[in-house]
Amino acid sequence: MNPTYEPQEIESRWYERWEKAGLFRPEYRPDGEPFAVVIPPPNVTGSLHMGHALNHTIHDVIVRRKRMQGYSVLWVPGTDHAGIATQNVVERDLANEGLSRHDLGREAFIEQVWEYKRKFGNRITEQIRRLGNSPDWSRERFTMDEGLSRAVREVFVTLYEQGLLYRGNRIINWCPRCATALADIEVEYEDVDGTLTRIRYPFADGSGSLVVSTTRPETMLGDTGVAVHPDDDRYTSAIGKTIRLPLLGRLIPVFADDSVDPEFGTGVVKVTPAHDPNDFDMGQRHGLETIVMMDEAGSVTGDGGNFAGMDRFEAREAVRRALEAEGALVGVEPHRHSVGHCYRCGTVVEPYLSLQWFVANSQFSKPAIDAVADGRNRFVPKRWEKSYFNWMENLRDWCISRQIWWGHRIPAWYCPDGHVNVGRVDPTECAECGSQVLAQDPDVLDTWFSSALWPFSTLGWPDQTDDLARFFPNSVLVTGFDIIYFWVARMMQMGLHFMGDVPFRETIIHGLVRDSAGFKMSKSKGNTIDPLDVAEEYGADPLRLALIQAANPGQDVPLDMEWVRGARKFGNKLWNATKFVLGTVESGSVPADGGYPQDPGPAESWILGRLGQVVSRFDDLCDEYRFSDAFGVLYNFAWSEVFDWYIEISKTTSDLPATGQTLGVVMRDLVKLFHPAMPYLTEELWEQLVGKGLVAGSDWPQVPVYPVPDVMSDLQEMISGVRRFRAEQGISPRKRLELGVFDANHVISDWSVDLIERLGFVDVELLESEPDTGHSRVVAGRLSGFIGLDGVIDLDAERERLDKAIAVAAGDLARVEAKLANPQFTEKAPPAVVAKENGKKAELSDLMAALQSQRDAL
RNA sequence: GGGCGUUUAGCUCAGCUGGGAGAGCGCUUCCCUUACAAGGAAGAGGUCGGGGGUUCGAAACCCUCAACGCCCACCA
Numbered sequence: 044m045n046p047t048y049e050p051q052e053i054e055s056r057w058y059e060r061w062e063k064a065g066l067f068r069p070e071y072r073p074d075g076e077p078f079a080v081v082i083p084p085p086n087v088t089g090s091l092h093m094g095h096a097l098n099h100t101i102h103d104v105i106v107r108r109k110r111m112q113g114y115s116v117l118w119v120p121g122t123d124h125a126g127i128a129t130q131n132v133v134e135r136d137l138a139n140e141g142l143s144r145h146d147l148g149r150e151a152f153i154e155q156v157w158e159y160k161r162k163f164g165n166r167i168t169e170q171i172r173r174l175g176n177s178p179d180w181s182r183e184r185f186t187m188d189e190g191l192s193r194a195v196r197e198v199f200v201t202l203y204e205q206g207l208l209y210r211g212n213r214i215i216n217w218c219p220r221c222a223t224a225l226a227d228i229e230v231e232y233e234d235v236d237g238t239l240t241r242i243r244y245p246f247a248d249g250s251g252s253l254v255v256s257t258t259r260p261e262t263m264l265g266d267t268g269v270a271v272h273p274d275d276d277r278y279t280s281a282i283g284k285t286i287r288l289p290l291l292g293r294l295i296p297v298f299a300d301d302s303v304d305p306e307f308g309t310g311v312v313k314v315t316p317a318h319d320p321n322d323f324d325m326g327q328r329h330g331l332e333t334i335v336m337m338d339e340a341g342s343v344t345g346d347g348g349n350f351a352g353m354d355r356f357e358a359r360e361a362v363r364r365a366l367e368a369e370g371a372l373v374g375v376e377p378h379r380h381s382v383g384h385c386y387r388c389g390t391v392v393e394p395y396l397s398l399q400w401f402v403a404n405s406q407f408s409k410p411a412i413d414a415v416a417d418g419r420n421r422f423v424p425k426r427w428e429k430s431y432f433n434w435m436e437n438l439r440d441w442c443i444s445r446q447i448w449w450g451h452r453i454p455a456w457y458c459p460d461g462h463v464n465v466g467r468v469d470p471t472e473c474a475e476c477g478s479q480v481l482a483q484d485p486d487v488l489d490t491w492f493s494s495a496l497w498p499f500s501t502l503g504w505p506d507q508t509d510d511l512a513r514f515f516p517n518s519v520l521v522t523g524f525d526i527i528y529f530w531v532a533r534m535m536q537m538g539l540h541f542m543g544d545v546p547f548r549e550t551i552i553h554g555l556v557r558d559s560a561g562f563k564m565s566k567s568k569g570n571t572i573d574p575l576d577v578a579e580e581y582g583a584d585p586l587r588l589a590l591i592q593a594a595n596p597g598q599d600v601p602l603d604m605e606w607v608r609g610a611r612k613f614g615n616k617l618w619n620a621t622k623f624v625l626g627t628v629e630s631g632s633v634p635a636d637g638g639y640p641q642d643p644g645p646a647e648s649w650i651l652g653r654l655g656q657v658v659s660r661f662d663d664l665c666d667e668y669r670f671s672d673a674f675g676v677l678y679n680f681a682w683s684e685v686f687d688w689y690i691e692i693s694k695t696t697s698d699l700p701a702t703g704q705t706l707g708v709v710m711r712d713l714v715k716l717f718h719p720a721m722p723y724l725t726e727e728l729w730e731q732l733v734g735k736g737l738v739a740g741s742d743w744p745q746v747p748v749y750p751v752p753d754v755m756s757d758l759q760e761m762i763s764g765v766r767r768f769r770a771e772q773g774i775s776p777r778k779r780l781e782l783g784v785f786d787a788n789h790v791i792s793d794w795s796v797d798l799i800e801r802l803g804f805v806d807v808e809l810l811e812s813e814p815d816t817g818h819s820r821v822v823a824g825r826l827s828g829f830i831g832l833d834g835v836i837d838l839d840a841e842r843e844r845l846d847k848a849i850a851v852a853a854g855d856l857a858r859v860e861a862k863l864a865n866p867q868f869t870e871k872a873p874p875a876v877v878a879k880e881n882g883k884k885a886e887l888s889d890l891m892a893a894l895q896s897q898r899d900a901l
Numbered sequence: 902g903g904g905c906g907u908u909u910a911g912c913u914c915a916g917c918u919g920g921g922a923g924a925g926c927g928c929u930u931c932c933c934u935u936a937c938a939a940g941g942a943a944g945a946g947g948u949c950g951g952g953g954g955u956u957c958g959a960a961a962c963c964c965u966c967a968a969c970g971c972c973c974a975c976c977a
Contacts, residue, residue: 047939214975221903234973239977257977270977312977321975329955380976394975426905429971433904437973510958524972558911561970592925593913597906605926623936672915675924690936763943769931770943776932804934855921867957876920876958883921 047616049395050582055725067177077113079514087122088163091170093556096574100587107719111743120178124187126450126490127387149477174583175722184501186493195451199564203465214320217395218385219341223446225686230383239378247285256308261358265336268314400444406433407536420545424597443489450487455764493534498546517547543611554599584721585611595671621728624710631734633707647705647754650689652751695801712744754790757824762823765803781831785810788825816900845898856887
């Protein structure tokens with residue numbers, strides 16, 4: 044073995060062997076209970092970031108452990124076509140050559156994107172491999188592959204037939220830069236400092252005017268009405284009058300509507316039905332005309348008079364100036380308000396009236412709520428259920444059409460008469476009028492439409508495949524809280540609707556990876572850490588361990604390179620411990636399973652007993668997805684019990700029969716337990732210890748129950764006590780001390796004496812009674828130690844030490860006595876608690892007395 | 902405006918059903934003892950955000966205040 048742990052070298056050696064062994068396929072354990080999970084498909088042209096690394100590490104830890112526990116595990120990998128995001132990337136490339144997608148035309152452009160996908164589509168999957176993840180690559184899917192496209196079409200057509208999917212003219216969110224509609228949740232709101240413009244709207248009959256307020260004065264070009272609240276006394280007389288719209292001179296009515304807030308501004312609202320959802324509703328209620336004054340690029344249309352052709356923000360200023368010139372501008376004041384931005388490009392979105400396809404969302408909400416409420420699906424942590432419910436309860440219809448080219452084309456065809464043909468196969472003539480002139484809808488579907496089907500489309504649906512029968516519903520879904528609405532909620536809706544069941548039984552929500560200062564990692568902030576760079580510098584295993592050590596459900600993960608370095612140190616420790624064990628047991632001689640000794644000595648029994656407890660605790664915590672806690676328990680056990688104590692103990696007990704065997708077995712089980720987090724390193728150590736097969740394919744430890752002898756903690760306390768004495772008195776570790784041990788309860792053996800002598804670096808004499816004078820007492824459970832002080836120490840320092848110990852004991856004793864003196868406590872507290880306090884009191888009294896006599900004898 | 906969460910050691914966080922304040926990192930002192938100095942041994946450090954209440958007993962349960970963070974909402 045290398046003298047030290049070299050992660051990078053090791054990590055190039057194992058992936059192929061795992062794959063060749065077929066480990067990642069559920070067929071590896073054909074008879075196991077199925078356990079299925081699907082990867083949240085990353086953008087196909089994307090690159091791995093730390094959020095992926097966290098998500099995948101959690102997946103892999105779950106999946107590798109389940110595999111070792113005997114489940115038939117399927118982890119489906121794949122990528123998402125990421126409609127707008129990918130199209131934007133390719134368009135940016137084209138722009139560098141001075142081209143737009145329109146220069147290429149639709150077909151050539153799409154071919155270009157496919158080319159891009161072929162070129163970069165492997166990058167992210169390669170990165171996923173590099174970090175040691177173990178999905179079943181033979182079942183890798185892409186949201187636009189043939190099968191998934193068929194699933195998308197099937198869902199679209201079925202929903203259409205069921206009347207749950209329709210086409211309609213609505214106000215949607217429009218991104219003028221991407222030139223497409225967006226769903227409500229694709230808009231990110233941000234408070235910005237804007238202005239509120241007050242405009243005077245004169246009555247046509249010259250009898251006065253009303254003053255309206257708006258944050259978007261340019262929209263007045265599309266005004267077709269003015270509204271006040273019906274109960275607003277100030278304006279009762281205005282209702283029914285006609286306004287002559289400034290700048291354009293259009294005549295528009297004043298009407299009353301409940302939705303107007305009399306408290307806001309002047310209590311008078313200009314109504315622009317084509318460019319505001321509220322106004323649209325009012326327009327519907329009052330039969331107003333809709334005038335689209337802005338086009339797809341955000342420029343003023345021909346209906347905007349002199350302003351036609353201007354960009355919306357340019358028009359905003361121009362309209363204001365024109366109003367001022369006309370004397371209609373009352374004032375402009377600062378106004379902080381929330382403005383929506385495109386989640387893909389950050390451009391300010393416009394509410395925009397257009398003809399789009401929608402999913403009648405409300406129909407899907409109740410089943411999706413019920414499924415979580417009655418526990419068919421469980422959120423971990425549970426508090427996210429509230430957000431989920433809240434969102435589900437307030438759903439508006441989902442706008443699914445996008446005016447881009449990259450994605451699943453909407454399977455709807457229109458004849459010249461406007462008849463709509465939707466079908467599973469492309470129509471050749473209009474079903475209504477027989478026209479053979481048909482044009483397919485140019486739009487594509489929202490990326491999330493196909494993502495919503497992922498848990499069953501990847502298993503072969505709509506075909507009734509074996510995988511579908513075996514692995515649906517999935518066991519768990521692991522994702523971040525940021526896509527609960529985008530993804531989790533919609534998978535739930537579609538799973539329930541099309542499969543009649545929840546798509547997965549548990550929804551595991553993890554946090555965000557943050558930088559060491561607690562800030563969200565983002566490209567714009569420049570604080571991102573590339574997981575591949577980390578793997579390059581420190582290794583993938585250390586990165587994985589660092590991430591999983593911080594990953595409790597719902598909790599953000601702060602990542603500092605210190606944590607990664609710490610994880611690598613731990614890897615090094617495991618490495619060296621194994622090297623030591625190999626000095627005792629022959630390489631390759633440790634059995635893959637079992638091998639626990641029949642008749643262990645006390646130290647063996649202790650470490651094996653503790654190992655059993657730790658495995659059981661670790662399993663419980665993993666089953667609750669509390670990985671941070673689980674690995675904390677394991678890490679501490681390995682380091683402070685196995686390495687710091689057991690290995691040291693084993694050096695002194697070479698004559699005990701089970702030592703070598705136990706060392707090998709304990710080390711092997713540690714290797715198994717750490718394998719889900721550090722797959723490469725543990726595989727390397729397994730090769731050294733066991734030499735046959737792979738840890739990845741081994742069985743999870745099942746440790747028989749061993750008693751944990753109390754004497755072990757007595758001995759440890761005795762040894763620590765001697766060491767503490769040494770440190771406090773400034774006595775060199777090389778000076779051998781005399782230690783008298785009084786063992787009133789006869790708990791120790793020759794072996795114990797040997798242990799104390801070696802680890803404490805003392806000569807032990809067993810005492811028949813406690814000596815009176817000339818010693819320093821070491822309290823160690825049922826044992827008492829007496830260090831000979833002759834010529835060893837500074838008496839003053841020893842007095843000080845004793846005084847400190849006495850003060851501490853006295854304080855503790857006083858507290859216990861006060862508690863016991865309180866009749867309320869002795870009467871009302873449970874007897875067990877009272878008994879415990881009494882025991883404590885006796886113990887402390889003895890200790891006090893002993894220390895005091897020690898002090899007096901000095 | 903509504904909802905959720907956080908506040909425990911210098912830092913990151915455990916502490917689940919109320920019964921002697923914990924871990925890792927960092928820090929201090931000593932030690933290159935033949936697995937490991939990417940290490941070992943020993944140690945310092947906290948009025949558990951403030952206030953009130955329930956209880957024999959509260960970091961934990963209830964109320965309240967404060968600070969910070971996040972999500973949702975048609976703030977013209």
